[in-house]
Every structure is written in structure tokens, then in C-alpha cells.
Amino acid sequence: MTPTKLRVAIIGAGPAGLAAAIEFAKLSFVEVRIYEQARELREMGAGIGLSPNAWRMLDALGVYENLDKKDLFRPADGHLVQHRNGRTGELLLSHKQEGIPARYYQARTMRPVLQKALLQGVDGSRLRLSSRLLGIVEKPAGGWRLRFEDGFEDEVDLLVGADGIRSIVRRFVYPNYRLRYTGTTAYRALADTTDILSIPGFPDANTFWHGPYDRLYTCNLRNNVYELAARVRLTEDAAPVSWGQVASVEEVSERFKTFSPMLQRALAKIKVVKKYALFNGPRLPRVASHGSIALVGDASHPLAGEFGTGAGCAFEDAYVLARAVQWAYDRGYPIRDGLDLFDQVRRPHYHAMFDIVDGFAQSQISRQKITDFDDAALQILADEWSGGHHWLYTYQVEDVWRRAWKAEDGRRSQTTGVEDGDHDGSENGSHL
Ligand SMILES: Cc1cc2nc3c(=O)[nH]c(=O)nc-3n(C[C@H](O)[C@H](O)[C@H](O)COP(=O)(O)OP(=O)(O)OC[C@H]3O[C@@H](n4cnc5c(N)ncnc54)[C@H](O)[C@@H]3O)c2cc1C
CATH class of the missing domain: 3.30.9.30 (D-Amino Acid Oxidase; Chain A, domain 2)
Structure with a gap:
């Protein structure tokens, strides 16, 4: 008998969807397809910042070299970001990038440059454009029937919502969720x-x-x-x-x-x-649901670009999700267990980001008393840019993932007496 593959549908071909497509295509037991509502893939022509964590993930995805250096702006003195008083132009703070390999220094580029680099890593035959997902129905025997605007239908085992801040997949999981x-x-x-x-x-x-x-x-x-x-x-x-x-x-x-x-x-x-x-919108209770739905990118943490690292986070989601699915597959566990592990790794990360945003909102209220321009500029720096969220830019999701699967293996071996596996889901599937 030919073993059937795990059918994975990714909804949305933004940074999260393309990264997930790249990572799932590395798994030999997976058959992946991407559905995108747009008729053609065209990112808006503005800039996007790629922080060190995003660069490390681009390396892990295998598309780092697809970005041409001539399209990247990296400040000559190697700063991460500078802050100035808007009235006087005075330089108030310049964040350095100590300890970060030059290869992963912050860079800014046009959004289409990043999109092109990711697309080069995706098998185009797996991508279906003009495919707006309208309906999701759970099949009695498990899995999902998907209905698209043009009448096309598909049946899949794992549904990945990479459909952005207004995600229809998230609305299916959390019908009362409001932005x-x-x-x-x-x-x-x-x-x-x-x-x-x-x-x-x-x-x-x-x-x-x-x-x-x-x-x-x-x-x-x-x-x-x-x-x-x-x-x-x-x-x-x-x-x-x-x-x-x-x-x-x-x-x-x-x-x-x-x-x-x-x-x-x-x-x-x-x-x-x-x-x-x-x-x-508010933080989500979980970024995985029903044992076979995962939310990645903006769909999983609807924020408003406060940190300028949405693409990096989307890549981290894709990295962990594909490895978590492989982790479960390699050990003969249901995919649901892999999604639980994905949720355990990514949910706390996003909840921490929401905590920071809540802190920003509080400090904004207390700043209302300050009327002087220069005092206000200094207070904003103290409240929001004193380094409290810089860990986001240097976050090493690989380490967090490694610790998570090892801990889970350890926990399971204690209850079953079975030796730990040593496969972390970071390579291609070895058996079907
Ligand atoms: C003002 C602002 C500035 C930002 N600056 C930065 C920055 O400097 N650096 C950075 O890393 N991030 C930045 N971000 C965040 C970044 O843009 C997002 O985090 C990133 O684009 C998220 O990628 P995504 O793939 O999750 O979602 P999206 O890029 O929104 O992609 C979602 C895709 O899903 C498709 N889709 C939606 N619904 C459906 C459906 N029903 N069926 C089929 N397809 C569907 C959409 O057409 C789209 O292509 C910024 C955000 C904002 C708002």
C-alpha cells in the first residue's frame, strides 16, 4: 500500500504563507498547497525592516542568498536604529548591534524584494492564485473541506491560517474575535x-x-x-x-x-x-486549534506593526510549525500533539508582545500630562525604547524550539519509560 501524504493547505501567500510553504515542502510526508486570494502576487511598494531574527530565519529557510545586497540598506556605522528629537534633530539614542554577526545586521528594503526572495524558494505549481477562502467545514472523519470563492474545493488534513490580520481561518476558530x-x-x-x-x-x-x-x-x-x-x-x-x-x-x-x-x-x-x-485585536488563547488548524504570522497575533518585526515573527512561526509537525510524525504521535507543541512555543512569545503593547498604552496615558515637545520626546524614549523589547530582534527561536521538544520528549519518556528520540524535526522526513 502506498502511504498517503499529510495534505496541508496554507491560506495566504504573504511572508507567513510563503515561509510555511518553503518549510513544509522540505517534509517528504507532506503534500502542500497554498491558496492566495489575489490575482497576482504584488506587495505594496513600501519598505520592510528585516531585523537580526528575520535574517537568521531567512538563512534557515534557505532563501538568504536570494536577497541581493544592492537592494538592502544597512547603515554604514552598523546601528540598529537611531532616535532623534523631531523638533531639533538632536540624536538622542543610537542602538548598536553588539554580538550580532554582520550577516544578520538589521536591513531595510522594499517589500517586493523580500517577496521575490521568498517566492524563489516556493514551487510555483503548489500556489493557486485568485483563491479566496470562503468556507471551512470539518469533516466527520477528521480533516477539512475548504470552499473558495471561484467554486473550487479542496480537502485537507491540516489547515494553516496565514491569511493576515483579517484572517478568515482565525474567524472560524474564534467566531467572536473582533479587531x-x-x-x-x-x-x-x-x-x-x-x-x-x-x-x-x-x-x-x-x-x-x-x-x-x-x-x-x-x-x-x-x-x-x-x-x-x-x-x-x-x-x-x-x-x-x-x-x-x-x-x-x-x-x-x-x-x-x-x-x-x-x-x-x-x-x-x-x-x-x-x-x-x-x-x-486581543491576544489569542491558543495559536492552534481542533488538533489540525494552526495560525501563523499576523493571523496569530493581530498587532499594528508596533515592533517592525512581523515578517521575522512569521518566519519563526513557519520554522516551528513545520518542525513540530515533523516531530509528531517521526515519533508516530498524532499531528495534534505537534500542534500543541507549536502552540506551547509560539503562544507565550506573542503574549509577551501583547504585554509590551499594553505597557506602551499605559505609558501613553501617563505622558498626556507632558506638554513640552522635548520633554515628551525624551519620555517616549524612556518609556518605549530603553531596550525593554530588544530581545525580540535577537530572539533565537531555534533554541526555544530545541528546549521545547527535548522537554516534551523527556516528559513523555518518564511516563512511558521509552528512551528519548534525538530527531528534532529539522531535517527531511526519513520514512513514510
Ligand atoms: C504600518 C506597519 C508597518 C510594518 N512594518 C514592518 C517592518 O518594518 N518589518 C516587519 O517585519 N513587519 C512590519 N510590519 C508587519 C508585517 O507587514 C506583517 O507582520 C507581515 O506582512 C505579516 O505577514 P502575513 O503573511 O502574516 O500577513 P499578510 O502579509 O497580510 O499576508 C496575508 C495574505 O493572505 C491573503 N489572504 C487573506 N485572506 C485570504 C483568504 N480568505 N483567502 C486567500 N487568501 C487570503 C492576503 O491576500 C495576503 O496575501 C508592519 C505592519 C504595519 C501595519
Whole structure:
């Protein structure tokens, strides 16, 4: 008899879905397919930061070399990020990257560059576009029947929700889950690098410019593209706009009138700007469900880009999920056990991130008393950038995963008397 393969459907071909597809394709007992609602894969043309943890995962995925160095901006002095007073331009803090191999230094690039690198690692025949998942039905004998908008149907054993912050898979698992507008809207603008760097004194760095309420972020994206991204608190009466709506340059510059003249000049160079109302939702009780559903990437932790490491987290999810499934398979355990282990590793990570965001919200309330621009900028640094969440960027998920499966093997061997296995799910399946 030919043993049947584990049928895995990944919903969504963003960073999480593509990374999961790469990792599952390495497992010989898995048959993977990816469903993406878009007609073509086109990332929005803004920047994405790749922190050291993201780079380590790109190495683990095997796509590190697909990113061309000429498309990456890495600051000349090796800083992770710099913070400036938005009014005076004074450099307040420059985070270094001590102890991190240069290969994994923070870099920023255009989103399509990352997408292309991931896509090169995916077998295109496994990807079905124009496939918007509409319905999920549990089969009586186990597994899932999936129904797509175009009438296509599929039956799978394991369903991976990599369908972003508005995940339909998460809605199936948690029907009462609600996102809410954070009160913050992001503006993402692009200008020519030559225009920005011709402004006297403008730092060619990875820079946050702080003010009492709103903040600006500027960074080179290479290939003569410079990014200016703003996060602004919108007043109660301003209705949140839909994702990616074209905005006017005046709308952004209006918010930064009290910022330094150097920044006013930079904002005047903007060629294109779009705005994105930022939503988030509460932490999830679990990131695995029903013994055969896993949530990865933004679907598993609906945050609003607070840490700039969503892609790194998505890769870590994919890394752990595929290994957890292999861990269960190699030991003859049900896949459900692998998903429980995945949940044990990733849920606490995300809950810790939500705790940090809660802390940010508290400090934002206490800062409302501060009216002076410079005092507020300093207090933001103390509250949010004193290093309390830097561990996210250097997180070594490989170690956490190794400790988790060893502990679980140990726990099981104590109850069954069976010797520990030594396979960590990091290689291709050895038997079917
Ligand atoms: C303002 C802002 C700035 C950010 N900056 C950074 C940064 O600098 N660095 C960083 O690492 N991260 C950053 N992030 C976070 C990062 O963008 C996300 O974490 C990352 O894109 C998540 O990837 P994902 O694959 O989980 O979701 P997505 O990228 O949202 O991909 C989900 C995919 O699923 C598809 N899909 C959705 N529903 C369905 C359906 N029903 N059927 C089929 N397909 C479906 C979508 O079309 C999409 O292609 C930022 C986020 C925000 C909001």
C-alpha cells in the first residue's frame, strides 16, 4: 500500500504563507498547497525592516542568498536604529548591534524584494492564485473541506491560517474575535533618495523622529527610493480609512508643522503617499486549534506593526510549525500533539508582545500630562525604547524550539519509560 501524504493547505501567500510553504515542502510526508486570494502576487511598494531574527530565519529557510545586497540598506556605522528629537534633530539614542554577526545586521528594503526572495524558494505549481477562502467545514472523519470563492474545493488534513490580520481561518476558530481601530493611522510615503540626501544635515540612517503625539520614520530603501513613514494619532471624530488609500502630501506635513525645518523639507519631496488605518485585536488563547488548524504570522497575533518585526515573527512561526509537525510524525504521535507543541512555543512569545503593547498604552496615558515637545520626546524614549523589547530582534527561536521538544520528549519518556528520540524535526522526513 502506498502511504498517503499529510495534505496541508496554507491560506495566504504573504511572508507567513510563503515561509510555511518553503518549510513544509522540505517534509517528504507532506503534500502542500497554498491558496492566495489575489490575482497576482504584488506587495505594496513600501519598505520592510528585516531585523537580526528575520535574517537568521531567512538563512534557515534557505532563501538568504536570494536577497541581493544592492537592494538592502544597512547603515554604514552598523546601528540598529537611531532616535532623534523631531523638533531639533538632536540624536538622542543610537542602538548598536553588539554580538550580532554582520550577516544578520538589521536591513531595510522594499517589500517586493523580500517577496521575490521568498517566492524563489516556493514551487510555483503548489500556489493557486485568485483563491479566496470562503468556507471551512470539518469533516466527520477528521480533516477539512475548504470552499473558495471561484467554486473550487479542496480537502485537507491540516489547515494553516496565514491569511493576515483579517484572517478568515482565525474567524472560524474564534467566531467572536473582533479587531478594533487603534486610534493610529500610518502614512507611508516615498521620495527620491537624491532629493532627501541633498537636504543639508539629513542623516542617511534608520531613524525615528519623535514628537509628543506623532512620530516620523525615515530610511533609505536603495535604488533611489527613500521612505518616510508616519504614525499619527487621529482625533476621535476622524473615521478610520481603508487600508492603502492614497493621501495628500499636505495631510501628512500638516501633522509635522512643529518638527524641524529639515523634516519639513524632506516631507515636501514626497512623490507618493498612502495611508493605512491600524487595527489590532486581543491576544489569542491558543495559536492552534481542533488538533489540525494552526495560525501563523499576523493571523496569530493581530498587532499594528508596533515592533517592525512581523515578517521575522512569521518566519519563526513557519520554522516551528513545520518542525513540530515533523516531530509528531517521526515519533508516530498524532499531528495534534505537534500542534500543541507549536502552540506551547509560539503562544507565550506573542503574549509577551501583547504585554509590551499594553505597557506602551499605559505609558501613553501617563505622558498626556507632558506638554513640552522635548520633554515628551525624551519620555517616549524612556518609556518605549530603553531596550525593554530588544530581545525580540535577537530572539533565537531555534533554541526555544530545541528546549521545547527535548522537554516534551523527556516528559513523555518518564511516563512511558521509552528512551528519548534525538530527531528534532529539522531535517527531511526519513520514512513514510
Ligand atoms: C504600518 C506597519 C508597518 C510594518 N512594518 C514592518 C517592518 O518594518 N518589518 C516587519 O517585519 N513587519 C512590519 N510590519 C508587519 C508585517 O507587514 C506583517 O507582520 C507581515 O506582512 C505579516 O505577514 P502575513 O503573511 O502574516 O500577513 P499578510 O502579509 O497580510 O499576508 C496575508 C495574505 O493572505 C491573503 N489572504 C487573506 N485572506 C485570504 C483568504 N480568505 N483567502 C486567500 N487568501 C487570503 C492576503 O491576500 C495576503 O496575501 C508592519 C505592519 C504595519 C501595519
